[in-house]
Each structure stands twice: as C-alpha cells, then as structure tokens.
Amino acid sequence: MTAEYVDEVGVGPWPGEWPTDPRYDPELLANGDRRNVVDRYRYWRREAVVADLDGRRHGFHVAIENWQHDLNIGTVVRNANAFLAAEVHIVGRRRWNRRGAMVTDRYQHVRHHETIEEFVAWARAGGLPVVGIDNLPGSHPLESVTLPKRCVLLFGQEGPGLSDAARAACDALFSIAQYGSTRSINAGVASGIAMHAWIRDHAAAPNT
Structure with missing residues (x-):
C-alpha cells in the first residue's frame, strides 16, 4: 500500500x-x-x-449588481484580483458571499454603492464610461471591439442579468459569443472573459 x-x-x-x-x-x-x-x-x-x-493596477474597474445576494460575486472579485482591476464595485446589497473570493478581497479594493444611480454618478464624476456585459438585443459582440482603456465593466446577476436601470445607464453594451444550448453564462465566468479581453488589448505580459 x-x-x-x-x-x-x-x-x-x-x-x-x-x-x-x-x-x-x-x-x-x-x-x-x-x-x-x-x-x-x-x-x-x-x-x-x-x-x-x-x-501597478490597470485602468479598468468592475461592477456587479447584488439585488438577490448573487453567489457569483466572490468569483468576480477573485477574477478582478487576478487581472489587477482598479476596483470592484458592488451595487445594491452591501453584504455578499465572500467564499468564492478565496480571500483575494484582502488584496482587492471593493467599493459599495446603494443604487445604480449612485454608482453611475461616481463613474461619470471620474470620466469612466460604463460598459455593460450581457447577451441582450442590441448588444455588440465583445469579440469584435476594443474595450476602452479606462472604463467600468458592469455585470448583472445570475438569471435576470442587468437590471433595466443598469441597461439604461450603459454607454455601451457588449455580448459574449456562445455556441452551445445554454441561454447564458453566469457573471463569474463572464467577468473573467471580459477582463481578459481588456488585458489582451491593453496590458503587457506580467513580470515573472
């Protein structure tokens, strides 16, 4: 044995x-x-x-709506740490499930906004365009564009996706191409894909 x-x-x-x-x-x-x-x-x-x-932080921020205590938020925070986002913004409920973050929230700046309106006011004040990521009618394929160097990538929650107020606040709306039978991918996965798209356009290879 x-x-x-x-x-x-x-x-x-x-x-x-x-x-x-x-x-x-x-x-x-x-x-x-x-x-x-x-x-x-x-x-x-x-x-x-x-x-x-x-x-060394990059010029993009990440935001996610949290009206229903979305379990994907921890994964979004972990991805943001991996890709060195400037900040993560939680819109809605202040409390979120930290298990998926795997303690990376200790090294990643996380800011809370009570409402979409408060979040958008913050973004406008900083001159940051709000880029929504959701498979909605009228969305442009993420694979066909270059994301702004300074922006906020905004994600909805599992199931309903971006709220109506969030959609209306977006300066641009992009979708992630899917090829299988599922209607959508969760925000944790979508956030990693979108952040990596930004990295491919704007970031140098990491130092080893």
Whole structure:
C-alpha cells in the first residue's frame, strides 16, 4: 500500500537569517506562509502586498449588481484580483458571499454603492464610461471591439442579468459569443472573459 502524498500549499518558516526589509512579516517568517499569493509576495505583510499592487493596477474597474445576494460575486472579485482591476464595485446589497473570493478581497479594493444611480454618478464624476456585459438585443459582440482603456465593466446577476436601470445607464453594451444550448453564462465566468479581453488589448505580459 502506497502512502498518500499531499502537496502542502505555500512555504514553511524562513530558513536562516531573516531579511531586514520592512515589507516582510515577522509572524510569517517565523511560522511559514500558506496564503494564496504568488511567490514574489511570500512572507510579505498584507499592507505591503496591497501597496505594491496599487502601483501597478490597470485602468479598468468592475461592477456587479447584488439585488438577490448573487453567489457569483466572490468569483468576480477573485477574477478582478487576478487581472489587477482598479476596483470592484458592488451595487445594491452591501453584504455578499465572500467564499468564492478565496480571500483575494484582502488584496482587492471593493467599493459599495446603494443604487445604480449612485454608482453611475461616481463613474461619470471620474470620466469612466460604463460598459455593460450581457447577451441582450442590441448588444455588440465583445469579440469584435476594443474595450476602452479606462472604463467600468458592469455585470448583472445570475438569471435576470442587468437590471433595466443598469441597461439604461450603459454607454455601451457588449455580448459574449456562445455556441452551445445554454441561454447564458453566469457573471463569474463572464467577468473573467471580459477582463481578459481588456488585458489582451491593453496590458503587457506580467513580470515573472
């Protein structure tokens, strides 16, 4: 009978003399770092990781409506962290299910807006066009356009998609091509596709 091997995530305590760089966290150096972060941030304080990300964030924001406590929001936040969005905006209910975020919300700026009107006012004040992503009549194929370099990608919730108020507020509306039998894909998946479309148009390859 062979023993089952489990590959433990992260790294153990720092071997040898500790670094003096203030970005390093003494507790992590002593006990190891099992967080879901890339290797360059191993042993770093959370505040140091956020500060480094803030110096490199991209020009797009992501927003999602949350009228029915949508379970996809955690995935949207995780995708936003992966693609280094400037901020995530939750429109509607303040509380959202964080399980799907896999703790990435600790490193991703998340802002709340009570209403679509409040959110749109914020976007207009910052000169950011609101780009809706939904398979609606009149939507243009996302695959045929270049997304604005500075914008907010707005997603509806599972089932109803963008609300009427959100649709009316959009400066542009794009759809994601689908080839199977399903009527729609959820906001978590759609957000990853749309963010990657922005990345392909505007971002350089990440540093390794």
